Amino acid sequence: xxxxxxxxxxxxxxxxxxxxxxxxxxxxxxxxxxxxxxxxxxxxxxxxxxxxxxxxxxxxxxxxxxxxxxxxxxxxxxxxxxxxxxxxxxxxxxxxxxxxxxxxxxxxxxxxxxxxxxxxxxxxxxxxxxxxxxxxxxxxxxxxxxxxxxxxxxxxxxxxxxxxxxxxxxxxxxxxxxxxxxxxxxxxxxxxxxxxxxxxxxxxxxxxxxxxxxxxxxxxxxxxxxxxxxxxxxxxxxxxxxxxxxxxxxxxxxxxxxxxxxxxxxxxxxxxxxxxxxxxxxxxxxxxxxxxxxxxxxxxxxxxxxxxxxxxxxxxxxxxxxxxxxxxxxxxxxxxxxxxxxxxxxxxxxxxxxxxxxxxxxxxxxxxxxxxxxxxxxxxxxxxxxxxxxxxxxxxxxxxxxxxxxxxxxxxxxxxxxxxxxxxxxxxxxxxxxxxxxxxxxxxxxxxxxxxxxxxxxxxx
Amino acid sequence: xxxxxxxxxxxxxxxxxxxxxxxxxxxxxxxxxxxxxxxxxxxxxxxxxxxxxxxxxxxxxxxxxxxxxxx
Numbered sequence: 001x002x003x004x005x006x007x008x009x010x011x012x013x014x015x016x017x018x019x020x021x022x023x024x025x026x027x028x029x030x031x032x033x034x035x036x037x038x039x040x041x042x043x044x045x046x047x048x049x050x051x052x053x054x055x056x057x058x059x060x061x062x063x064x065x066x067x068x069x070x071x072x073x074x075x076x077x078x079x080x081x082x083x084x085x086x087x088x089x090x091x092x093x094x095x096x097x098x099x100x101x102x103x104x105x106x107x108x109x110x111x112x113x114x115x116x117x118x119x120x121x122x123x124x125x126x127x128x129x130x131x132x133x134x135x136x137x138x139x140x141x142x143x144x145x146x147x148x149x150x151x152x153x154x155x156x157x158x159x160x161x162x163x164x165x166x167x168x169x170x171x172x173x174x175x176x177x178x179x180x181x182x183x184x185x186x187x188x189x190x191x192x193x194x195x196x197x198x199x200x201x202x203x204x205x206x207x208x209x210x211x212x213x214x215x216x217x218x219x220x221x222x223x224x225x226x227x228x229x230x231x232x233x234x235x236x237x238x239x240x241x242x243x244x245x246x247x248x249x250x251x252x253x254x255x256x257x258x259x260x261x262x263x264x265x266x267x268x269x270x271x272x273x274x275x276x277x278x279x280x281x282x283x284x285x286x287x288x289x290x291x292x293x294x295x296x297x298x299x300x301x302x303x304x305x306x307x308x309x310x311x312x313x314x315x316x317x318x319x320x321x322x323x324x325x326x327x328x329x330x331x332x333x334x335x336x337x338x339x340x341x342x343x344x345x346x347x348x349x350x351x352x353x354x355x356x357x358x359x360x361x362x363x364x365x366x367x368x369x370x371x372x373x374x375x376x377x378x379x380x381x382x383x384x385x386x387x388x389x390x391x392x393x394x395x396x397x398x399x400x401x402x403x404x405x406x407x408x409x410x411x412x413x414x415x416x417x418x419x420x421x422x423x424x425x426x427x428x429x430x431x432x433x434x435x436x437x438x439x440x441x442x443x444x445x446x447x448x449x450x451x452x453x454x455x456x457x458x459x460x461x
Numbered sequence: 462x463x464x465x466x467x468x469x470x471x472x473x474x475x476x477x478x479x480x481x482x483x484x485x486x487x488x489x490x491x492x493x494x495x496x497x498x499x500x501x502x503x504x505x506x507x508x509x510x511x512x513x514x515x516x517x518x519x520x521x522x523x524x525x526x527x528x529x530x531x532x
Binding site: 052053091098102142143146147195207208211221228231237240319 | 470471472473474475476477478479480481482483484485486487488489492509510511512515516517518521522523
């Protein structure tokens with residue numbers, strides 16, 4: 001009965017699979033994995049990992065000879081590795097290593113180290129693949145070591161040395177970035193670092209050397225637990241210290257400002273009032289920078305997705321939510337001109353942004369100071385952006401910077417002689433296009449600025 | 462072992478771990494030594510404000526540490 005709704009991403013590991021039962025995500029465990037599952041349960045490993053907030057909690061629903069069914073805590077909105085900022089990615093890598101070390105100490109080991117085993121949930125990175133654990137066999141190397149390098153260490157190194165956009169490579173290389181490619185892309189100086197030389201360059205060489213051993217008769221390699229712990233700990237220490245040294249276009253956005261302080265406060269008061277008036281539970285702030293405006297909402301929002309194209313803004317948001325111990329905030333990297341697509345086998349393993357956000361259906365979408373970028377930098381006509389915004393939320397709070405706004409002027413000036421082609425960028429045309437998809441509920445000008453705030457309600461359901 | 466059914470760990474990656482571990486051992490040893498010297502001289506840096514150490518704290522395991530969250 002359960003196999004009918006098997007989730008389209010859940011086929012790699014024969015230990016079990018995810019299925020959807022009347023909208024609820026459940027996990028079926030095959031007899032192949034019963035021994036491991038029972039041992040993890042009776043040794044309290046699951047419980048300890050749940051308590052420490054490292055592994056998604058689950059409850060056991062049924063046990064039979066042919067199948068055990070568990071129900072994990074439901075995660076309302078999934079983000080994928082290619083949507084994480086650098087620090088979020090680091091957090092996922094460190095979580096995986098932490099779990100591997102803990103598992104080793106309990107006599108278990110992670111049998112895989114995929115970045116897709118982790119997602120962001122309630123203020124932290126959490127491990128979601130309950131069936132990733134296997135018994136540890138004394139003196140065996142870590143089977144998931146190469147996977148860890150190609151899923152975590154490699155992407156982080158590429159982000160550091162080749163630009164943070166490299167993290168998006170995970171969108172193409174779902175099984176991890178090939179080690180050989182990582183090695184080829186890193187600068188020469190990384191060969192002089194013993195840690196990087198052994199973990200990347202030498203690994204690439206060894207992999208190349210041994211990948212033609214089709215007979216599979218090679219000697220069993222041995223590695224003591226102490227030695228494996230050294231690998232895990234040194235990876236942890238190295239990754240923990242990694243940082244980016246690039247400055248951001250938007251990092252100091254609110255300092256640069258087109259806003260007098262009063263206008264800033266007025267804008268947040270307007271938003272707060274509307275969010276309260278609509279009794280909002282969930283919100284997505286598109287182009288939300290570091291979450292500044294969402295944090296100014298006093299109304300108790302249960303979950304706020306805050307996405308921005310700028311890695312540094314998302315990093316800053318993640319740091320803030322960690323320090324404040326916020327659980328309602330969900331930051332991620334997002335390019336409104338190119339949202340994540342459906343990818344993987346049958347194009348069904350990882351859902352597109354649109355599919356996920358439509359399922360999630362946040363009560364309110366916020367688009368503050370973003371429409372001029374979409375329209376003037378991205379050349380997206382008002383009709384299309386209106387259609388986009390109306391496709392997943394009932395309400396839209398949108399800020400329209402008028403033609404005389406200094407940012408708009410700056411963007412228009414970049415058009416040079418074609419500036420006249422963008423005469424359509426005016427509030428009248430904006431309203432006429434948006435009212436095809438929305439009813440205007442309220443409209444407020446921000447004092448001493450060239451900006452107008454709209455509260456819109458979608459016409460279609 | 463069940464994981465044999467699942468994916469190829471890479472033969473080279475299995476063999477190389479002995480070397481990687483040896484390098485890691487040296488790196489960790491010298492780091493610990495530096496840490497001891499630095500703390501003796503009183504110049505250790507304060508803790509990372511976002512990331513903690515690799516070890517799972519006992520207090521986290523026993524109590525529901527993440528249930529004290531607001532919102």
